Amino acid sequence: xPKFRQTALPGPQDTLPVSIRSEGAxxxxxxxxxxxxxxxxxxxxxxxxxxxxxxxASAPRTLNFIHxxxxxxxxxxxxxxxxxxxxxxxxxxxxxRDFRTGDVHPIDPGLLxxxxxxxxxxxxxRPFHVISGYRSPATNAMLRTHSEGVASGSLHMQGQAIDIxxxxxxxxxxxxxxxxxxxxxxxxxxxxDFVHVDTGRVRQW
Ligand SMILES: [Zn+2]
Numbered sequence: 118x119p120k121f122r123q124t125a126l127p128g129p130q131d132t133l134p135v136s137i138r139s140e141g142a143x144x145x146x147x148x149x150x151x152x153x154x155x156x157x158x159x160x161x162x163x164x165x166x167x168x169x170x171x172x173x174a175s176a177p178r179t180l181n182f183i184h185x186x187x188x189x190x191x192x193x194x195x196x197x198x199x200x201x202x203x204x205x206x207x208x209x210x211x212x213x214r215d216f217r218t219g220d221v222h223p224i225d226p227g228l229l230x231x232x233x234x235x236x237x238x239x240x241x242x243r244p245f246h247v248i249s250g251y252r253s254p255a256t257n258a259m260l261r262t263h264s265e266g267v268a269s270g271s272l273h274m275q276g277q278a279i280d281i282x283x284x285x286x287x288x289x290x291x292x293x294x295x296x297x298x299x300x301x302x303x304x305x306x307x308x309x310d311f312v313h314v315d316t317g318r319v320r321q322w
Contacts, residue, residue, distance in 0.1 A: 175199040179242040213250030248280040278315035
């Protein structure tokens with residue numbers, strides 16, 4: 118009764134923004150319709166707003182990850198039968214371990230819900246690229262010697278923060294969706310191509 122499964126590599130189409138992919142799939146003389154669709158997509162901030170979240174609170178919740186440092190993949194149903202699945206949470210904890218030291222720490226299930234909602238508000242069922250999940254105090258201290266952007270009390274050390282991008286979705290859109298959720302902290306790192314989200318108090322940088 119595995120709660121998770123390995124997934125295949127995303128195809129090349131998964132690296133393209135949604136709008137480009139949908140336009141690319143449409144070939145023909147219907148230029149005005151294409152322009153209309155493009156305009157609507159570009160001018161519709163409502164697309165960035167969260168849907169009614171957890172309309173069915175007992176519905177299964179899944180996440181799909183690719184770790185950029187370990188190349189591991191994980192597709193996991195971490196909430197099923199109306200409750201968090203311990204086996205699945207354990208697998209998530211292992212997957213999001215400090216990849217430098219191997220240290221495993223419990224990841225806040227609320228952070229998984231935040232990611233689940235984030236995927237649902239942008240482009241559902243696409244995998245997250247994980248840049249950084251749990252960080253041991255030793256790793257955090259090491260990173261602080263190399264970067265001014267690493268906080269001494271980082272929520273990464275509590276299993277409450279993750280640095281991600283969403284495959285095939287422009288980073289700015291992920292950022293906007295994360296802000297719209299108002300679920301915790303949001304850090305925008307376009308130069309490094311990731312967004313930090315955490316379950317701390319609502320703030321942004
Ligand atoms: Zn971070």
